[in-house]
Amino acid sequence: MMRHLISAADLTRDEAVLILDTAEEMARVADRPIKKLPALRGRTVCNLFFEDSTRTRISFEAAEKRLSADVINFAAKGSSVSKGESLKDTAQTLEAMGVDAVVIRHGASGAPYRLANSGWIDAPVINAGDGTHQHPTQALLDAFTMRRRLVGRDAGIGQDLAGRRITIVGDVLHSRVARSNVDLLHTLGAEVTLVAPPTLVPVGVETWPCEVSYDLDSTLTKSDAVMMLRVQRERMNAAFFPTEREYSRRYGLDGERMAKMPEHAIVMHPGPMVRGMEITAEVADSDRCTVIEQVANGVSIRMAVLYLLLGGNESDAPTTRTEEK
Amino acid sequence: MSKTLIRGAKVLGGEAQDVLIDGDTIAQTGTGLSDEGAQVIEAEGQILLPGLVDLHTHLREPGREDSETVLTGTRAAASGGYTAVFAMANTFPVADTAGVVEQVYRLGKESGYCDVQPIGAVTVGLEGKKLAELGAMHESAAGVTVFSDDGKCVDDAVMMRRALEYVKAFGGVVAQHAQEPRLTEGAQMNEGVVSAELGLGGWPAVAEESIIARDVLLAEHVGSRVHICHLSTAGSVEIVRWAKSRGIDVTAEVTPHHLLLTDELVRSYNPVYKVNPPLRTERDVMALREALADGTIDIVATDHAPHPHEDKDCEWAAAAMGMVGLETALSVVQQTMVETGLLDWAGVADRMSFKPAQIGQAKGHGRPVSAGEPANLTLVDPAYRGEVDPAGFASRSRNTPYEGRELPGRVTHTFLRGRATLVDGKLA
Numbered sequence: 001m002m003r004h005l006i007s008a009a010d011l012t013r014d015e016a017v018l019i020l021d022t023a024e025e026m027a028r029v030a031d032r033p034i035k036k037l038p039a040l041r042g043r044t045v046c047n048l049f050f051e052d053s054t055r056t057r058i059s060f061e062a063a064e065k066r067l068s069a070d071v072i073n074f075a076a077k078g079s080s081v082s083k084g085e086s087l088k089d090t091a092q093t094l095e096a097m098g099v100d101a102v103v104i105r106h107g108a109s110g111a112p113y114r115l116a117n118s119g120w121i122d123a124p125v126i127n128a129g130d131g132t133h134q135h136p137t138q139a140l141l142d143a144f145t146m147r148r149r150l151v152g153r154d155a156g157i158g159q160d161l162a163g164r165r166i167t168i169v170g171d172v173l174h175s176r177v178a179r180s181n182v183d184l185l186h187t188l189g190a191e192v193t194l195v196a197p198p199t200l201v202p203v204g205v206e207t208w209p210c211e212v213s214y215d216l217d218s219t220l221t222k223s224d225a226v227m228m229l230r231v232q233r234e235r236m237n238a239a240f241f242p243t244e245r246e247y248s249r250r251y252g253l254d255g256e257r258m259a260k261m262p263e264h265a266i267v268m269h270p271g272p273m274v275r276g277m278e279i280t281a282e283v284a285d286s287d288r289c290t291v292i293e294q295v296a297n298g299v300s301i302r303m304a305v306l307y308l309l310l311g312g313n314e315s316d317a318p319t320t321r322t323e324e325k
Numbered sequence: 326m327s328k329t330l331i332r333g334a335k336v337l338g339g340e341a342q343d344v345l346i347d348g349d350t351i352a353q354t355g356t357g358l359s360d361e362g363a364q365v366i367e368a369e370g371q372i373l374l375p376g377l378v379d380l381h382t383h384l385r386e387p388g389r390e391d392s393e394t395v396l397t398g399t400r401a402a403a404s405g406g407y408t409a410v411f412a413m414a415n416t417f418p419v420a421d422t423a424g425v426v427e428q429v430y431r432l433g434k435e436s437g438y439c440d441v442q443p444i445g446a447v448t449v450g451l452e453g454k455k456l457a458e459l460g461a462m463h464e465s466a467a468g469v470t471v472f473s474d475d476g477k478c479v480d481d482a483v484m485m486r487r488a489l490e491y492v493k494a495f496g497g498v499v500a501q502h503a504q505e506p507r508l509t510e511g512a513q514m515n516e517g518v519v520s521a522e523l524g525l526g527g528w529p530a531v532a533e534e535s536i537i538a539r540d541v542l543l544a545e546h547v548g549s550r551v552h553i554c555h556l557s558t559a560g561s562v563e564i565v566r567w568a569k570s571r572g573i574d575v576t577a578e579v580t581p582h583h584l585l586l587t588d589e590l591v592r593s594y595n596p597v598y599k600v601n602p603p604l605r606t607e608r609d610v611m612a613l614r615e616a617l618a619d620g621t622i623d624i625v626a627t628d629h630a631p632h633p634h635e636d637k638d639c640e641w642a643a644a645a646m647g648m649v650g651l652e653t654a655l656s657v658v659q660q661t662m663v664e665t666g667l668l669d670w671a672g673v674a675d676r677m678s679f680k681p682a683q684i685g686q687a688k689g690h691g692r693p694v695s696a697g698e699p700a701n702l703t704l705v706d707p708a709y710r711g712e713v714d715p716a717g718f719a720s721r722s723r724n725t726p727y728e729g730r731e732l733p734g735r736v737t738h739t740f741l742r743g744r745a746t747l748v749d750g751k752l753a
Contacts (some may be wrong), residue, residue: 087640108642109513109524110594117593118638131642133524179524203529204521 004116004125005305008136009183013160016187020144021157022304023297029066030300039307040069043100048090049128050076050106055271056128056138059295060103063302072099087111088120095121101310102126109133109176124309132174138270139180141301143188145294146225149266162189167219169195169251170229170278171240173202177270178229182210193219197251199240200231216251220260227268228253228278244277254280258288266290328352329745330360331738334368334704336694338670344373346700349742353696366738368704374674376408376439376701376739378681378690379651380471380500380578381554381626384410384441386432387425388417393631393721395432395441398651401629401720403438403746405651406703406736409682409690410439410629414446415476421446421457423465430467438746439739442687445469447488447499451477456488463495470686473500475554476601478536480506485540489549498576498684500552501540503561504602508532513642515588515603523591525641528603530558537561541568541575550574552684555628557583557602559612566621576684578626579613581650581657586610586726596637596644597726600630617676618667624681627654631722649720653713655705656732663707664733678703689742700743709735719752 002010011019029035045064049057057073064071074094091102101124104112109131116125129135147156150164166185172178172194185192192210194201205212213219220226231247241247258267267279267289275281283289329346336342336354343358344351379402385393393401395412402410412429414420420429426443433441445462449455451474462469472492479485479501488499509532514520516527537553541564544551553565556577568575582600587607590598598604616622630647637644658677662668668676682691692698712731715723739747746753 086635086638087643088638106640108640110642111640113594114640118595131524176524179522202521203516203527204518207518208521 003309005136005309006113006116006125006127007134007183008139008180011136011184011187013187013189016140016143016184017158017160019140019301019304019308020147022308023144023300024153024157026303026307027297027300030296035066036068037066038068040064040067040310043310044070044072044098045101045103045306046072046074046094046099048074048094048102048104050104050111051129053105053129055295056105059298060128060302062299063306066299067303067306069306087115088118091115091121095123099123101306103128105129107131126305126309129176131176133176133179135176135180136184137298137302137305138177139184140305141294141298142181142227142268142270143184144297144301145268145290146266149290150224150264160188161185164190164224165193165222166190166225166227167193167195167223168227168229169216169253171200171231171235172196172205172229173200175229181227182208186210195219195251197241200235217257217260220257221262223261223265225266225268226253226261229270230272230274231278233274233277248277252278252280253283255282258283258286268294271295327743328363329743330358330363330365331368331373331702331704332360332365334371334373335670336373337674338372341369344694344702346740346743349700351694351696351698351700354694366704370706370708371737372670372705372707373694374406374670374703374705375678375691375694376703376741377406377655377677378685378687379407379410379627379629380624380681380685381475382410382412382629382651383415383631383647384412384429385416385631387428392633395429396436397719397721398629398631399433399436399438399441400752401649401651401718403739403741403752404719404736405653406655406705406739407651408439408701408703408739408741409442409687411442411444411471411685413475414444414473415451419446419450420444421449423458423461426462426467426469427465438752439741440687440690442685443467443469444471444473444500447472447474447479448484453477453479453481453484456484456491459488459492459497460495463497470495470497471500471552472497473502473554475500475502478502478504478506480536482539482543486543486547489544489551490547493549496686498550498552500554501536502554503533503536503540505532505536512603514591514599515605517588517606519588519591523594525591530560530605533558533602534560534564537564541565541573544575545571545573550576553577555580555583555602555626556613556622557605557609559609562612562616562621566616569621576623577621578624579617579622580628581625581654582648582726583613584610584617584661585657590726594641596639596641597648597724597728599641599644599646600648601646614661614665614667617662618672623676624684625654625658625677626681627651631720632724633722637724648724648726649718649722652718652720653725653727653732655736656734659707659734660732700740702740703736704738705734706737707734709733711735
């Protein structure tokens with residue numbers, strides 16, 4: 001297993017499948033009366049959040065606590081960072097306090113990579129989202145959700161997503177979720193199509209292991225999963241598209257469009273959703289939409305990543321399945 | 326008067342000759358010159374060049390003496406074989422008045438390591454709103470002839486037109502930092518395959534090329550000459566080539582780092598590779614080398630941009646743009662242009678001394694290595710191979726992209742009007 005988790009592109013197929021399989025085991029913990037494992041007892045994990053993100057921070061915190069780690073939450077606002085302290089000094093300060101792993105969310109692309117590779121600290125670094133670069137645990141939880149829904153909870157163990165057709169729709173240009181998903185889904189054997197107005201696709205996308213389409217309707221019929229990305233309203237003011245309504249008409253997912261999808265196909269969203277913009281309430285609240293499952297799966301995935309990176313004691317491993325059954 | 330005999334150096338890479346310096350002048354060149362009364366430098370196998378001239382240096386003084394001063398910057402220049410540097414105007418305060426350019430000029434005189442010719446800002450505070458007093462800077466003791474808002478683009482077309490026209494009165498030249506500001510908002514690196522993957526804001530080639538295209542047409546329209554700073558893309562080369570073929574009076578510079586490095590290096594997120602204009606692609610690098618060889622690009626200029634350690638020891642987005650270059654420029658040019666066969670040493674002398682001195686009207690610099698000329702000379706050992714060690718830099722800053730990289734060649738001696746500023750690779 002690797003030392004850090006910085007980019008979904010760094011994972012091999014087998015590493016990714018191992019994380020998904022481990023997450024399945026972690027998920028069983030959530031079904032227990034006491035949702036806790038002793039795996040990271042006595043280990044300290046710091047959630048270093050330079051960017052506001054309640055969801056991701058809480059998800060990591062839940063995962064850490066379920067593994068019995070001691071948790072330190074560090075939010076940049078109101079901290080020494082707002083007084084001009086550098087990332088390096090902040091990280092070294094935390095490490096001096098005996099932190100065993102750092103979960104970092106940062107607005108600057110590459111900040112987790114710098115933290116992991118500059119010799120500033122020794123602790124493993126987990127990227128919880130950096131700028132418009134990567135968000136690997138999001139991609140893992142998305143893949144986990146797809147595998148459960150499209151392959152099956154038990155049938156999926158040891159399996160990848162070979163041949164599954166995944167469509168990702170929306171603001172690809174500014175999306176770390178899209179980048180991470182393209183990398184991981186490709187590694188897992190899926191066929192990815194990005195759909196967006198040309199203004200929201202990065203120059204240079206041609207080398208990505210995926211297809212690009214500007215037409216949503218034609219791809220829906222050929223999709224096993226459709227992932228809608230959040231489109232921030234402020235993009236409108238930067239001339240990425242003319243109006244919110246035009247965006248919705250051309251790239252939003254409503255009931256009518258959802259009906260064109262194959263019967264088994266699911267709708268995904270990394271959240272937070274902008275209802276009425278990229279997704280209608282009808283779709284968001286339908287059975288085919290996995291938004292809530294994705295949130296639950298996020299905790300399992302983050303438990304798996306922390307467990308595997310921090311190498312929890314074998315004896316503390318999740319109890320064998322046979323015993324549970 | 327002291328005499329120095331440089332014995333057996335290949336002048337401009339040609340035949341081995343002896344060069345006798347007497348006082349501040351080259352007294353004699355030839356073979357078998359008498360060493361009577363002269364200090365002798367055995368220079369067999371070495372290349373003797375006219376002292377290098379850098380049209381684009383950031384000396385940071387006044388205002389950012391934590392990164393460089395005129396003294397430390399000129400010491401770095403002497404180490405790199407330079408005898409004259411043009412100091413960019415983006416200091417604090419900005420060099421937009423006669424007072425500031427005279428201060429920089431005076432500091433250069435006091436340093437004694439190389440001549441410092443201040444560049445004046447085109448607009449007040451580099452803000453692009455109001456012309457600075459260009460005439461006053463020209464008439465000052467500093468005698469400014471090159472004007473630039475470098476760091477910022479004179480993006481207003483009317484302002485650029487007026488500046489181009491106005492400096493004709495005293496033979497000045499505007500050096501444009503070509504960067505369309507709207508197209509580069511939030512830009513962090515070259516826009517392309519690598520920026521798409523890394524999720525860093527893109528700096529598209531068209532932001533440079535569109536300004537160059539506009540400015541060569543403006544220069545043609547008003548009959549002025551224009552100089553393009555740090556040209557970095559293959560497309561820019563094509564535009565300048567076209568402009569020259571039309572007879573437009575345009576000159577252009579390329580930095581050493583744009584001749585060697587590509588945006589692939591940004592994958593490390595190491596801010597030593599963060600620079601403006603950004604590192605481009607392999608294709609651009611090759612086009613720039615070819616253009617420097619065929620004369621489309623006239624000169625090499627360092628864009629020496631010192632920054633304190635903390636401004637680079639951080640995440641990419643927070644880091645300052647720029648790299649030091651004075652002490653590695655000639656080695657990079659040797660590697661990218663000489664050892665590739667694109668340029669001989671006479672060509673190097675042309676691109677790094679004769680032409681920049683001509684564009685900037687640096688008196689006494691960029692002169693032939695012949696009797697009666699001022700003894701501004703640079704002696705290079707081209708056989709040297711060594712790793713770049715920033716700890717040995719004379720510059721106050723260490724932000725080099727070449728740390729640990731093996732580069733060829735080493736400047737062993739630099740003479741400023743006959744006085745050795747660098748002896749055996751050590752500052753005198």
